[in-house]
Every structure is written in structure tokens, then in C-alpha cells.
Amino acid sequence: MAKGPTRRTFLTSALAGAAAAGGVRAQTPDPAIVELQPWMQALGEGVDARPYGVPSEHEAHVVRRNVDWLTADPVSSVNFTPLHELDGIITPNGLCFERHHAGIAEIDPAEHRLMINGLVDTPLVFTMEDLKRFPRENRIYFLECAANTGMEWRGAQLNGCQYTHGMIHNVMYTGIPLRLILEEAGLKGSAAWILPEGADASAMTRSIPLEKALDDCMVAFKMNGEALRPEQGYPLRLVVPGWEGNMWVKWLRRIEVGDQPWHHREETSKYTDLLSNGEARRFTWEMDAKSVITSPSPQAPITHGPGPTVITGIAWSGRGTVPRVDVSLDGGANWVEGRIDGPSLPKSVHRFYHEFDWDGRPLLLQSRAHDSTGYVQPTKHALREIRGAESIYHNNGIQTWAVNEKGEAENVEVS
Amino acid sequence: MLRCLSLALVLAAPASAETLGLGRPALPEEIAAWDIDVRPDGAGLPEGSGDVLTGEEIYLDLCSTCHGAFGEGAGRWPVLMGGFGTLDGTRPVKTVGSYWPYLSTVWDYVHRAMPFGDAQSLTADEVYALTAYLLYLNDLVPDDFVLDRANLAETPLPNEDGFFLDDREEVELPLFSGEACMTDCKENVGITMRAAVLDVTPEDQEAREARGEAAAAADQGNPNLAAAARDIEPSDAEGSLTMVGADPELVALGEALFRQCRACHEVGEGADNRVGPHLNGVIGRVAGGVDDYRYSSAMANAGEAGLVWDAVSLHDFLADPRGYMTGTKMAFRGMQSEEDIDAMIAYLGSIDG
Numbered sequence: 221m222a223k224g225p226t227r228r229t230f231l232t233s234a235l236a237g238a239a240a241a242g243g244v245r246a247q248t249p250d251p252a253i254v255e256l257q258p259w260m261q262a263l264g265e266g267v268d269a270r271p272y273g274v275p276s277e278h279e280a281h282v283v284r285r286n287v288d289w290l291t292a293d294p295v296s297s298v299n300f301t302p303l304h305e306l307d308g309i310i311t312p313n314g315l316c317f318e319r320h321h322a323g324i325a326e327i328d329p330a331e332h333r334l335m336i337n338g339l340v341d342t343p344l345v346f347t348m349e350d351l352k353r354f355p356r357e358n359r360i361y362f363l364e365c366a367a368n369t370g371m372e373w374r375g376a377q378l379n380g381c382q383y384t385h386g387m388i389h390n391v392m393y394t395g396i397p398l399r400l401i402l403e404e405a406g407l408k409g410s411a412a413w414i415l416p417e418g419a420d421a422s423a424m425t426r427s428i429p430l431e432k433a434l435d436d437c438m439v440a441f442k443m444n445g446e447a448l449r450p451e452q453g454y455p456l457r458l459v460v461p462g463w464e465g466n467m468w469v470k471w472l473r474r475i476e477v478g479d480q481p482w483h484h485r486e487e488t489s490k491y492t493d494l495l496s497n498g499e500a501r502r503f504t505w506e507m508d509a510k511s512v513i514t515s516p517s518p519q520a521p522i523t524h525g526p527g528p529t530v531i532t533g534i535a536w537s538g539r540g541t542v543p544r545v546d547v548s549l550d551g552g553a554n555w556v557e558g559r560i561d562g563p564s565l566p567k568s569v570h571r572f573y574h575e576f577d578w579d580g581r582p583l584l585l586q587s588r589a590h591d592s593t594g595y596v597q598p599t600k601h602a603l604r605e606i607r608g609a610e611s612i613y614h615n616n617g618i619q620t621w622a623v624n625e626k627g628e629a630e631n632v633e634v635s
Numbered sequence: 636m637l638r639c640l641s642l643a644l645v646l647a648a649p650a651s652a653e654t655l656g657l658g659r660p661a662l663p664e665e666i667a668a669w670d671i672d673v674r675p676d677g678a679g680l681p682e683g684s685g686d687v688l689t690g691e692e693i694y695l696d697l698c699s700t701c702h703g704a705f706g707e708g709a710g711r712w713p714v715l716m717g718g719f720g721t722l723d724g725t726r727p728v729k730t731v732g733s734y735w736p737y738l739s740t741v742w743d744y745v746h747r748a749m750p751f752g753d754a755q756s757l758t759a760d761e762v763y764a765l766t767a768y769l770l771y772l773n774d775l776v777p778d779d780f781v782l783d784r785a786n787l788a789e790t791p792l793p794n795e796d797g798f799f800l801d802d803r804e805e806v807e808l809p810l811f812s813g814e815a816c817m818t819d820c821k822e823n824v825g826i827t828m829r830a831a832v833l834d835v836t837p838e839d840q841e842a843r844e845a846r847g848e849a850a851a852a853a854d855q856g857n858p859n860l861a862a863a864a865r866d867i868e869p870s871d872a873e874g875s876l877t878m879v880g881a882d883p884e885l886v887a888l889g890e891a892l893f894r895q896c897r898a899c900h901e902v903g904e905g906a907d908n909r910v911g912p913h914l915n916g917v918i919g920r921v922a923g924g925v926d927d928y929r930y931s932s933a934m935a936n937a938g939e940a941g942l943v944w945d946a947v948s949l950h951d952f953l954a955d956p957r958g959y960m961t962g963t964k965m966a967f968r969g970m971q972s973e974e975d976i977d978a979m980i981a982y983l984g985s986i987d988g
Contacts, residue, residue, distance in 0.1 A: 287837050292701070292711035295898060296751070322748065323894065335661050335669055343661035350657045376830040383836060404654045415672055421754040423747040425672060474669050482674050483737050485744040489729065492798060498723030500734075504801040518836075546815065551824035555817045584824060594812040606807060610727050622826060631830035635823065 281305075284315060287383060290371070295323035296422075298365065300386030303512070304520040307532065309360070309390055309562050309569045313444050316389035318451045319365055321422035325471045329455040332419070334401075334439070338477035341406030348455055351441065354396040359438065359461070360568045362536045364388040364507050366464035366491055369615040372600070376620075376631045379518040384619060384631060385510075388536070390569035393459050395440030398433050402477070410479045416458045419473035426467045427481035428460065432505075436461045439472065462538030462567040463505040464613070466491050496608025507538030509597050510616035511545050511572070511589035522627030526580035531558075533587050535570045540592035547574040551584030551620060551634040552599070558587065566592070583623040584634055600633065671755075673743040677788035680742065684783035685764025687771040693761055694768050696931075696964050697750045700899075700910040706730070706772040716772040722797065732773030736795045738787055742766050750910075752898030753966045763787075882981065889982025892975055896967075902986050911965060918984045920944050933962030946980050953979060 275282065284299040291297040301317040318324075329348045337343040365387035371377045378384050402414075407430070414433045418424035428437070438459040441448060448454040453470025460467045466486055481487070481503075493501040513533035516522045522529060535542040541564050546555040558572040572587070589597040600617030622632040673679040695704065702708055706715035718728030727734075731741055746762045748754050757765070767782035770790070782790070830836065893902070899910035906913040912928040923930040923938030930938075937960060942948060952959045953976050955969045970976050 285837065287835075289711075289835065289837075293898065295894075322751070322754065335665065336658075337661060337666050337670055343666055344658040345661045345665065346658040353657055354655065375828040377833055377835060379830045379836040400655075404657060406654070417669075417672070421748065421752065423671075423754065425747075476670065476672060478674075480674060480676070482672055482743075483740055484672070485740055485748075488737065488740050488798075489731075489735050489744075494722060494727055494729070494734075496723060498727075498797065500722075500798050501801050501803075502798040504803065506801075506803075508803070508807075518830075546817070551821070553819065553821045553824050555815070555820070584826075588815065590815070593808075595808060596811055596813070596815045598807075598811045602811070606810075610725070622829075632826045633828040635821075635825045635827050 279305075282315065284317060284386075285382060287371075287378070296321050298367075298387060300382045301389055302519075303381050303386050303388075303514045303534065304517050306514070307571065309534070309571050310444065311389035311391055311569075313391065313446065313449050313452070316363075316391065316443075316449070316452060317365070317387050319387070319465065320420070320451070321424055322420050324451045325418070325420035326450055327419060327455060327471060332455050332473070334456060334472060335474040336401060336405040336477070337474065338415075339408040339411040339479060340402070340477050341408065344405045346401070348441070351396060351401075351439065351456070354400055356394055356396060357438065358392055358394050359436075359459070360390065360392045360563070360565050361459060361461045362388055362390040362507075362567060362569045363465045363468055364510075364536070364538075366466060366504070366507070366613040369510075369617070369619075370612045372617075372631075373604075373609045373611065373615055376633050379631050381512050381514050381517040381619070382519060385512040385514075387465070388534075388569070390534075390536070391443045392445070393438055393440040394442035394445070395438040395459060398437040398439055398458070398475075399435075401439060402433065402475075405477075407477060411477045413478045413481050415476040415478060415482050415484075416467075416469040416472055417474040417476070418453075418469045419471040424466075424469050424486065425482065425484045426469060426486055427484065428467060430477070432460065432463070460505075462507060464491065464507060467505065491613060493607065493611040493613050495606075495611060501611075504614055507536070508614060508616040509535070509537035509539070509542065509589045509591035509595050511535035511542070511587040511597055512619045513547070513585050513587050513621060516585065516623055516627065516629045517621050518629045518631055521629055522578065522623065525627070526578050529576055529578040531574040531576065531585065533558075533572055535560075535572055535587065535589040536568065537589065537591035537593075537595070538567060539595065540566045541568075542570045542589050542591050544590040545570070545572040546588040546590070547572075548586040548588070549576070549583050552586050552618065555588065580625055582625060583621075584632070585621040585623060585629070586618050588618055671743075671747055673739045673746075675737040675739045675788065677739065677784065680739070680784045680787060681759045682784055683759035683763050684781055685760050685762070685767055686781045687764075687767045687776065687778050689761075690764035690766070690768025690771070693757075693765055697910075697966055698765070700908075701751065706769070715769055719793070722794075730773065731769050732775060732793065734794050734797070735792055736798055738766065738770070738790050738792055741769055742787060750966055752895070752910075753968075756966060756968075885978045885981040886985045887982075888975070889978035889980070889985075892970075892979055893982055899965075899967075902983070914983055915986055917944050918946070918949065918980070922948075931962050931964040933960050934964070946984075949980055949983070950976050 282302050282305040284301060286294060286297060286299045298319040299317055301311060301315055332348055334346045334351065368387035369384055372384055412430050414428050414430060415425055416428065439456060440459045441456055443452060448457055453472065456472045458469045458472050487502065493504050495501065511533055513531055515532050531547060535545045545558040545560060547558045548555045556574065558574045560570050560572050562571045564570055597616060597618055603615065603617045620632050620634050621629040623629045700709065701712040702715050708714035714728060714730050716730055716732055718730040718733035721728045722733060735741065742762055745765055746757060763782045767776065767780055770776040771778060771780065900914050901907055901909055902914045906915050908925060908928045912925040921938045922942040922944060923935040953970050956963055956965045956967055970979065
């Protein structure tokens with residue numbers, strides 16, 4: 221399925237590239253080589269200078285960004301993962317998009333508690349120390365906000381995959397299967413739902429069916445090996461694999477067990493999908509299969525001119541793995557299978573590539589994910605046929621980037 | 636075989652036999668403190684009641700600056716009333732009246748998360764009153780309506796039946812599954828819409844450079860300090876009350892602490908009135924002195940009586956707002972640390988009017 225570029229195609233591309241570049245020979249020696257650079261001569265900082273490392277100063281533009289006009293206030297808002305600058309499948313902790321409803325709660329882990337109450341034999345309280353005595357597991361999952369790509373329902377709006385698709389991150393969680401914690405309290409026979417609750421000033425709550433809670437939910441305290449970042453729920457968050465990000469309650473302080481859903485604000489007023497007939501879907505938890513080309517894209521144009529060119533992007537599905545991603549260079553008229561590289565894990569981001577020899581003509585780039593259930597990522601047009609353009613959430617339509625002769629990319633929609 | 640059987644017996648044993656004995660039983664008081672959730676059937680509601688007119692008073696004091704005097708919403712803050720008949724149109728207005736399915740959700744949310752930045756500060760009676768007022772704003776009850784624990788679950792909202800369970804599995808999955816076309820899938824491909832036409836992407840070279848500088852400054856040390864240092868303009872020595880040469884570290888601490896005020900107050904260039912008045916040049920300002928802000932009568936009277944905000948008066952106000960000024964609208968319980976108060980005053984003093 222994941223075919224690498226053959227030696228033959230690679231050689232052909234390389235030759236074409238050399239030809240397109242005119243077989244340029246350097247006329248004068250490259251100063252980067254013949255001049256002594258400061259870092260070649262002077263001593264650098266020692267091991268005490270950066271006890272917690274940060275990226276090179278030349279990467280200072282690789283940051284999460286906000287869209288000011290989206291929300292009333294940055295403490296109840298969202299910023300976006302710079303997908304166009306990333307590769308592989310793991311999102312670095314400092315670049316994982318943030319969504320808060322009352323700002324970042326700054327919690328002393330010594331003062332943090334997790335309570336289990338409701339339809340259990342014994343309501344329990346755990347300290348962080350208690351929780352770290354449970355058996356742990358490590359799992360890589362994507363977390364996608366249900367509103368990711370939500371600004372694009374009425375048409376192409378934002379120029380950059382950071383803004384159109386950046387409400388997603390993919391990290392390895394270390395934590396406890398939620399099942400073990402619930403069993404510790406003992407579930408009563410009538411138990412059917414749980415209500416996780418956050419310790420922030422929004423006291424975020426969502427109703428989750430017990431079946432999901434016992435299946436693959438986790439109570440996590442580490443991401444990518446280190447403690448959760450404060451903005452990701454330090455010291456404790458819920459992990460709800462494959463389901464919309466709002467349910468992954470951060471700063472998790474309590475889980476109530478009940479026999480009915482609670483119909484709280486975030487599952488009625490918000491995170492319900494209004495269709496064009498005025499009725500709304502509720503409990504749309506699973507994230508449909510989706511993909512996007514991250515480079516080239518509006519924030520990551522082709523700068524090298526015609527010749528060997530790498531297209532790359534990410535794909536994911538809330539229902540399983542993504543065994544295949546197709547790539548189109550002509551707006552969906554013709555497709556080729558992209559090459560998936562790196563781990564293919566259920567409910568995790570997959571990385572795909574398509575290497576080709578660009579002739580310098582305009583492109584209409586698209587990608588199309590196929591998940592392990594046989595579902596194929598639909599066009600935006602096909603989604604609007606069913607849902608209209610006002611449902612805000614769960615927009616997983618195919619994205620198009622128009623690349624011009626100069627290699628600049630723009631967010632467009634095509635017929 | 637016997638070995639297998641005994642293994643099966645172990646696996647089938649009740650969960651209680653397999654618990655690790657971690658954690659401790661939660662006390663009833665602890666559960667009562669945290670278990671505040673309310674369901675559509677009224678489960679979880681505390682005793683209490685509130686009427687429309689009481690709700691209106693609380694609303695005007697604590698809610699109207701964001702949500703508008705009539706629930707129409709200020710700026711991008713949520714609209715709370717109206718929107719009836721818009722859900723199937725091109726610009727649906729989803730409010731408590733037009734969209735929310737259950738009144739219990741209003742009670743639960745206002746109680747757990749409002750007022751924004753001062754969560755869980757309202758009494759049960761106040762939440763009943765506010766919920767009653769929101770019904771009134773949506774023309775769903777008369778102005779003498781009283782909401783209480785008993786009648787809340789019996790008060791339906793108009794859009795209760797406007798929701799149905801996720802049906803993607805039946806409606807969409809079959810349609811979107813199967814063979815995908817690979818060649819000659821379309822005859823013509825044309826661009827039908829361009830994002831550049833809208834031009835709403837928050838991206839420009841200047842902003843990128845500014846971010847680069849900020850990041851570089853942050854690398855030099857405390858990012859708050861770097862940010863604060865940029866904000867401090869060379870002071871004009873005329874205003875004797877401005878904090879000329881305030882300790883930059885104190886200013887930086889104040890800036891960080893100001894986060895808790897930002898939900899209601901703006902400072903800096905273009906600062907506007909929000910839940911509270913803008914605070915540009917507040918040091919040296921007469922109390923109640925921002926012309927177009929609707930102050931409490933307590934604050935307006937204090938200004939008329941000659942109160943001016945200086946390091947002393949502001950210190951006392953920040954330490955205990957409602958103790959210092961009975962009747963102030965400021966829903967903030969006050970700052971306990973002397974250093975924090977000094978830092979806040981230093982920060983506010985660093986911002987000119």
C-alpha cells in the first residue's frame with residue numbers, strides 16, 4: 221500500500237530537476253562554505269544554558285496563532301497548530317492548539333483531586349499520587365476540535381492550513397484506562413453515562429456513554445513523555461479517542477456516573493450540528509476521516525521552482541486507521557495513491573507524501589483519505605448537499621490549494 | 636484444563652475482588668461541594684426560587700455589558716434572546732429561546748460558569764431569578780413569573796424537539812464508502828471561490844516580524860518582563876500620580892496578574908469599556924470618571940464626593956472591593972497579597988490615559 225518512490229522515478233525526477241534549473245554551476249564560491257562562520261570558531265553555550273530546551277531562534281515563526289475576529293475574548297477562544305511547519309505524526313507539546321472556555325487553569329498538582337461519584341458502590345477521591353499507582357498504558361491519539369475547518373462551511377475563507385485545519389494535535393498519552401478507575405469505585409447496574417468535569421472556571425462538562433468510557437478512554441497525566449502542559453489540562457485530562465476534542469475534559473477533577481445524559485451547554489447550545497431544515501444532530505461524537513496537504517499550502521509555498529517537489533500532508537479517522545490517501549494535482553479529476561510513511565495507528569494522525577516532478581504549471585492540490593471502515597473523505601459540496609452550510613462542526617470535506625506558476629498557494633474551492 | 640478453569644474463574648470474579656484499594660471514600664460534604672450538575676428532569680437542582688424582576692436587576696449589573704441590555708449580545712459575546720424562526724435560514728441565531736432544548740441547561744451553565752470570570756459566585760436564588768429573566772427576555776413567561784425547584788423541569792423550551800440523534804452512520808457512511816474514482820473523474824475543473832477575495836487571514840509580514848522579536852526577547856529571559864518593557868513608554872513627569880520609574884519587575888508581575896481582570900477590563904491602545912470601564916490612566920482618574928460607562932450609583936456618588944484613584948485608594952479598593960465601596964458592580968472578591976496589589980497598581984500606573 222505504502223509504496224516508496226522507485227529508483228527509476230527518483231532518477232528521472234532528479235535529472236528533470238537539474239535540467240529545469242539549467243544545470244546551474246556556481247560562478248563564485250559560496251560564502252557559507254569559504255567564509256569562516258561565527259559558530260565554527262567561537263564557543264557556544266554550555267549545558268547549563270538551556271535546562272529546558274527551546275527551538276532555534278530561526279524557528280521563531282513556528283508558533284500557534286489566533287484568529288482575532290473569531291471570538292469575543294482570548295480567554296474563551298482557540299489558537300491553531302502550525303501544521304504547515306510540522307512533519308511526521310507527533311505534534312510537539314508547545315505547538316498543540318489550545319481551546320479554553322475560561323483561560324488556562326494553573327493547578328498545583330498537590331491540591332488536585334479526582335472524585336468519582338454518582339451510581340457507584342463507593343464514591344472515591346484520588347490524589348495524583350494515588351492515580352500514579354494504577355497500571356498505565358501509552359497510546360498515540362489525535363485530538364481534533366469538532367469546529368476544525370468550521371470557518372470554511374460557507375466557502376474558502378482562511379489562507380493557510382494552520383487556520384483551516386490547525387485545531388488538531390497528535391501526541392502520545394500516558395495514563396490509566398478509565399475502566400480501571402471506574403471499577404475501583406464499582407459501577408452500579410443502572411450506570412449508563414458518565415459526566416467528566418473540569419476544574420477550570422468554566423467547569424467544563426460533557427455526557428459520555430459508559431460503553432465508550434469502558435472501551436478506550438484514558439485518564440492521562442503525560443503527553444509525549446512529559447507532564448501535560450497547563451494549557452492541555454495539567455495535571456490530568458480525559459482522553460476520548462477518535463471523538464470530538466471538546467469531550468476530552470482538561471483539568472479533570474470529577475467523573476459522575478449516571479443513568480441519563482445531562483444535556484449540558486456544550487452538548488446542546490454548542491457541539492450540535494444544525495442542518496438546513498432547522499433541525500440539529502446531537503451527540504455527533506465521532507470524527508469522520510479527513511486529510512489535508514500541509515505543504516505546499518498558503519503559508520508554505522513552493523520556493524524552489526520546477527523540478528523534484530515533495531507534497532506532504534496528514535490524514536486521520538476517528539473510526540480506525542487510514543490505510544490509503546489519494547492525491548490529486550488537478551482539482552480532483554485524476555488521482556494517484558500517496559505514500560504513507562511512519563506508524564499507522566487507529567485514531568492517530570498518519571503522514572503521507574507524494575513526490576513528483578513539477579513542470580511549473582498551476583496546480584489544484586487535493587488529498588482524499590480512505591479509512592479502515594471503507595469510508596472515503598467526501599467533497600465539501602457532497603457534505604453541503606446533506607448538511608447545508610450552517611452546521612459549524614464536523615467539516616471533513618476535501619481541501620483544495622491552488623498553486624500558481626510562482627509556487628504560491630491559495631485556499632480555493634473548485635467545481 | 637483445571638488450570639484453564641481456575642483462570643476463567645479468576646477472570647469472572649466480581650470487580651470488587653480485583654480493585655487495588657487505591658483512593659479513599661469521598662465524604663458527603665465533598666460530594667456536595669463538587670456535585671453541582673443539573674439534568675433536564677430537575678435532578679441536581681437545589682432549593683430556591685427567583686422572579687423575573689429580581690433577575691433583571693442582577694442581569695443589568697452582572698451580565699448586560701457582555702450580553703447587552705436586552706440579551707442582544709455586545710460585540711461577539713453570545714446573544715441570549717430572540718432568533719425565533721431563523722434556524723432554517725442562512726444566518727441562524729441560536730439563543731436560549733430559539734435553540735436551547737432544556738431550561739435545566741441554562742440553570743446549570745449560569746450557576747457553574749457565569750458571570751464570566753467570577754464563576755460559582757451566584758446564590759441558588761440568584762440563578763433561579765436570572766433564569767426566569769432569560770425566559771422573560773424571550774417572551775416565554777410574563778413579568779410576574781417565579782421560577783423554583785419544583786417548576787423548572789415543567790417549563791419547556793420551544794426547541795426541545797428540534798434535535799435528533801446522530802444519524803451519520805445511516806445517512807452518510809453508506810454514501811461516502813466504496814470505490815473512489817481515480818481517473819477522468821470530472822470533465823471540467825474551475826475555481827469557484829478564493830479565500831484571498833475575503834482577505835480575513837490574520838497573517839502579514841509585520842506581525843510575523845513582531846512575533847520574531849517578541850520570541851527573541853523571550854529567549855533573553857522572562858517573557859512577561861520583555862512584553863512589559865515594550866509597553867512602558869518613557870514617562871512624562873507631569874502626572875505626579877503616574878508611577879515614574881516603577882520597578883519593571885513589579886510592573887511585569889502586575890501585567891501577569893491583570894489576566895484575572897481582563898475578562899471585564901481593557902487597557903492599552905484602543906481599550907474600550909466592557910463589563911467594567913477601560914483602565915487607561917486610571918491612576919489619577921476621578922472615581923466613576925469614564926464618561927460613557929454606566930457605573931453603579933455607589934461609584935458615581937463616590938466620584939462626585941471627590942474620590943480620586945491613587946495608590947492609596949486603589950490599594951484599599953483592590954484589597955476588598957465590596958467592603959471598600961458598598962454597592963459597587965465590580966464582581967471581584969479582592970486581592971489578598973500586598974505584593975500583588977502593589978504590582979497591579981504599578982502596572983496600571985505604567986499605562987497612560
